[in-house]
Amino acid sequence: MPDSGRRADLRAARQDRTLDVDRCVRASYSALVPSGGDARIGSGVAVVAVGGYGRGELTPFGDVDVVLVHDDTVPTTEIDRIAEGLWYPLWDQGLKLDHAVRSASGMREAARSDFKVAMGWLDARTVAGDTGLVLRLRSEVLADWRAGARTTVEEVRLDRSRREQRAGWLAYVAVPDLKESAGGLRDAVVLRGLVATWLVDAPLGEVEALRSELLDVRDVLHAVSGRATDRLDPQLAEDVAVEMGMSRAELQVMVRDAGRRLDHVGRLTWRRLQQTLSLSASRSPRDVGRTVQLVPGVGRDGDEVAGEIVLTAGADASDPVLALRAAAVAARAGLPLSPTTAAALAAAAPVAADAPPWDGPARRALVDLLTAGPGLVDVWHELDVVGLVDHWLPEWADLRLRGSSSPVHRYTIDRHSIETCVQAGAHLRTVDRPDLLAVASLLHDIGKGREGDHSEVGEPMAREIVLRWGFPEADADVVAALVRWHLLLPTVATRRDIEDPATALNVAEIVRTESFLDLLSALSRADGAATSSEARSRWRRGLIDGLVEKVRASLAGEGDADADASYEGWPDQLPFPSLDGVDGVRVEVAEHQGGSLLTIVAPDAAGLLARLAGALALAGIDLHSLRTVTRDGFAVSMWETPRTDVDRQIVADRVRHVLSGGVDLDLRLDRPAKGDDDPRVRLMARANLTATMLEVRALDRRGLIYLVARAVHAAGGSIRSAHVSTFGAEVRDVFYVVDDAGDPLDLTASERVREAVAGALA
Structure with a gap:
């Protein structure tokens, strides 16, 4: 973390930039509308700061969002004169203006029809002119915001969903967008807007502290890049870290952790809001509040209440299997764990060193969780936030929120590992031991974050973890080998000549059995699909599939058993072109x-x-x-x-x-x-x-x-x-x-x- 003095300097710089712009705007406005001038104009016109400028947090290269607002009764010719006389001097001074001119009625109508305009006005601040006009209009916009909130919040939710699809999660994407990514600065502003509806509450103190951390990073990012940007590109991260007195790794973890916590608050707030809206729309509170028992997995210990998995009153939260079962059921159902439930399970969990040995039910529950499908992502996120993952897998701390050194990775290492588990779900039927595939998918990058080749480092780590989870030694050996060789097939397929008989023979010597080859092939496919579109391209998949079939033939004794076999040089699936009649090119x-x-x-x-x-x-x-x-x-x-x-x-x-x-x-x-x-x-x-x-x-x-x-x-x-x-x-x-x-x-x-x-x- 940057020291408190450095952070105080950054906050003071934001305030100073805001005050400097305020002085420029007031000077220009005063030259056009002297305090002793036309009463109609002086009492019915104001220059309003909105958005980041309104909140007093201008970045070094950010836009200055201003609105010239006026009573409907002020003559249009006068407004045109003021606008023209106001904007040009400010542009001449180098200000990057994002400006608008609106009547009071037009401003109110724009806020009704565009939630972004409305939320911008929640932070409206008078810079010059009629403060009373601004206070009255801000009050009216806020009243309209609350009156229409039950329909408007759905537009806000859809917009957030689109941003998440476009920019990913700040905590997990390879190149985070400090503003647009889920858990970023825009989400913090949205949370303020949701609280202003009076339909839901949120810990705004925590939100503001996290937002301040991200603002500090963005200010330094602007300064070192010399332009307005919200993307923390790897080539800029080193300079940003130096300016903040941190290492690059520390900076990345700080940013991602702030994004993770902010996103967690946001998701919880949205769930509570949806519950409120569903309750008000139902015919009776019982329609939403009734408890629906989940027979599979959780049984009598857990129920679904208002779209969340919660513990029943008689559940034993200290049962080490209960947390795994509850998480597995939630993930399979695509439902979140109640934060209260997750926190209670985490509080009751023993520290890893004192945890009892895992038994069969615990292992089955773990595999059920890891093979739950797409719902695993959100549930694992909740488990990680409350600390349950550390109870089961202390080694996870070295992966948490850490970016990959490979440019093809689109996620952080921890999120990539979970995505690999999700992708492995498509291959469970192709292997003899889907449980070992699921566990290897979670642990295949467990060696990252430590010195040395992560595959070699991860091999003994994975073996120790799997034994700790109660698997037999033979299973632990298989998972460890999968971790050791998880890059074998894509590396050989894309960087070796698979038509050379020796290539398949060398791979066959490593994999030894067709069962292990199937596991390794499934893990390679899942790993590639969770990495990026480049890593799962048809060309890459085709090469891996071709190599797998040649290795399979070698294992079955159907390929070239002799390493000195002749090289034909033409893939089996492609016909050799006829040379008949060819006399040139x-x-x-x-x-x-x-x-x-x-x-x-x-x-x-x-x-x-x-x-x-x-x-x-x-x-x-x-x-x-x-x-x-x-x-x-x-x-x-x-x-x-x-x-x-x-x-x-x-x-x-x-x-x-x-x-x-x-x-x-x-x-x-x-x-x-x-x-x-x-x-x-x-x-x-x-x-x-x-x-x-x-x-x-x-x-x-x-x-x-x-x-x-x-x-x-x-x-x-x-x-x-x-x-x-x-x-x-x-x-x-x-x-x-x-x-x-x-x-x-x-x-x-x-x-x-x-x-x-x-x-x-x-």
Whole structure:
């Protein structure tokens, strides 16, 4: 947390900015409407601050929201004169105005028809002019707000829901929006508006304290970025943290924790409001207040009351299984746990060190909770807020509210783990042990937040946790292995040549059984779906599925049992193009795994692959992978691209133009990568492979594959296949390199190729 002095300085700066603007507005207004001027005008016109300006919390680059309001009786010509004389001087002084001119009746009507206008006026403050007019109008707007609240709050709720869908939860999204995300600054303002309806109450003191924390961060964010922004982008977070006297991790946790608590207050307030509205709309209080017993899971210990799961009077809150059962029933029903119930269960739970060993019912209740589906997200959130998760899983503290270092993650690590459990629900029928899949989904990233590779660190942690939960040792070994290898399939599928028989054999040596392969495949699918759209693309899924089937065949003894088996180079699911009648270059384009597959046939020639890669780079074709084989004097290559709009004729023309020598590829593509002064090129040591593997880590740039292929050819090697992985601006490309006979390179040739590629990219 930033020290109290720093926070006091930030609050004082907001007040100073507000006072400075107030002085500018008053000076301009006084020049137009002197205090001794026309009585009609002086008593019927005012400049009003609304929104953040009205609340006295101007940010360094925020808008100044003002309204010139007037009695309906004031002549229009006078209002026009004042408006024109007021806005231009303020613009000249550099103020970023968001202004409006409204009559009193027009202002009231606008507030009736637009809840955002109405809530802005709840913070209205007179800057200059007739204070009585503003107080009267504010009172009327507030009265209208309360009178129409039963219908207006539904518009507010829908707007909040849309914001949540668009901007996510402040506590859990990878790049939080301090204003628009659920649990952000706008939600705090909405809560003030809901309380003003008199239909519901909320702890506004807590809300204001949390809002003040977020305002501090936003002020510093504006200052370090030099612009008005609410998104706490990773590249700005470090500077913001330094300015606030914190580490980047501390800043992220502070922001996310404020968002989590603010969102929790908001959700509770909305539930109470919905209960109030439902009660008033029902024919009798009993229609809503009656208790409906939930037979499955909770049994006689818990009931549904007014849309929440609550404990009955005779329930034993200290029963360690009861909290799990209540949470599981709530999640399956898509209902929230009553905050009072959740707090009571947390208060009665023993500390983790004193907790009794888990028995069969506790394990079953845990699995029921983890396999409950989408309702798990909200229920787990409630359990975490009250501290119950820490009783069951103390290691969760290292994951809570922590962002991922991977740019493809859309959630924090803790939320991602819960989303993985939800996504795993679609694969429960595909595995022999759905309970172990559910537990592994929760724990697959448990090693993050600690030093070392999180998969390796998480393996013994997961085993210890599962044993603590009462699972047998054999089950603990399976979950630990799933955690250790949960990235195996996507990593191998996207960065290795799955057509190489050795690839499937190496994976088969790790997974050993078809049952474990099914579990690992389901976990990989769930993990990818919970990560981002990029991680669950059709191309990525297709590669993983292809690898799984090849490994399955190897386990069943149906694949190539010999690691030295020949490499055919063409996927089983794709027909090899006919070479009959081909006497030049042929290009084919087909839909493939959410993108396109380009097949290029051309007479074999030295350096052909490099020139084809250069031609595709000039055509703007991004690549996922490439493979090539030579037959009957022709080189046949296939190139996977995420693009779906590839024009075959344009590509064919470009390829022919390059192959005919009409383009100087070096001139067009051999340019230094801006900002990349340390590309990494290394040989990957792998046993039983049919090619030498070369990995390139560098900034992505046009023509990268061309440069690598050119260097490999110049050093006496040939690229058999390439597999492209992009992480933000970084690439990690793996190239399978062979000699003229199609065999792996010896050590001397391998190092010569590595040095050539490193030199080409340096």
